[in-house]
Amino acid sequence: MGDFTLEVVDGLKLGDELRRILRPGELMRDRDGRLRRLPRFFYRIPSWEVALETPLSPHFEIWEFLNVDVRETERLRSDWPRFLPCAVSMIASFLELLRREVDTYVHISANGGYRSPAHRLSTHASTHCWGTAANVYRVGDDWLDGEKTIARYARIAERLMPGLYVRPYGHGKGEADDHLHVDLGWTIVVPHGVPGERARREDPVDEARADGAGANTSETETAAAGA
Numbered sequence: 001m002g003d004f005t006l007e008v009v010d011g012l013k014l015g016d017e018l019r020r021i022l023r024p025g026e027l028m029r030d031r032d033g034r035l036r037r038l039p040r041f042f043y044r045i046p047s048w049e050v051a052l053e054t055p056l057s058p059h060f061e062i063w064e065f066l067n068v069d070v071r072e073t074e075r076l077r078s079d080w081p082r083f084l085p086c087a088v089s090m091i092a093s094f095l096e097l098l099r100r101e102v103d104t105y106v107h108i109s110a111n112g113g114y115r116s117p118a119h120r121l122s123t124h125a126s127t128h129c130w131g132t133a134a135n136v137y138r139v140g141d142d143w144l145d146g147e148k149t150i151a152r153y154a155r156i157a158e159r160l161m162p163g164l165y166v167r168p169y170g171h172g173k174g175e176a177d178d179h180l181h182v183d184l185g186w187t188i189v190v191p192h193g194v195p196g197e198r199a200r201r202e203d204p205v206d207e208a209r210a211d212g213a214g215a216n217t218s219e220t221e222t223a224a225a226g227a
Helices: 016-022 048-053 088-102 147-160 219-226
Strands: 007-010 027-029 035-037 041-045 055-057 082-085 106-108 133-139 180-183
Touching: 055 088, 088 106, 088 133, 088 147, 088 180, 147 180
Parallel strands: none
Antiparallel strands: 007 041, 027 035, 041 082, 106 133, 133 180
């Protein structure tokens, strides 16, 4: 994993078409009408070959989180480069934990990784738009298409990571009956070396707090703290 070389890009600097599709830093409402801010920073995936060959963890490659069907916008199905929110590495790390626990393959469904806000299933601020969700349809020889099987793997997933969200079994909105949905919420990753935030007009900025608690500490105080 030390040779991970994907470029991190600022979504705000992409071309007009991609910004319309990815909506970096924009607000989107969840099922309950609450506003969530979309990711700004993405991994740039230059080709399908790179997606096939680049691991996010020892047993999960980039392509598994890019695998979509015709419900995704054509630009993200037929052209390159493509883009994944940087937080995708977090859900890949969890899936790696799950794979080690069950000691067999864990399969992500089509449309079960990242979906852009322009995807037809993105009718609300789904965590799939943040790259922090995965729909698992099969574990080893077990197909996750029944309540007992889904519940068994849901218990394992919840035990492995406190705070993980597992969608309940059912046939209605916000439920799942043919896969195990796991996610880490609306998590945004801001990598080292990327541009900082610009204060918006509506954002009150306390300069002292923005500079950090120790920014205005005198030399004497600094020396005493380090003694």
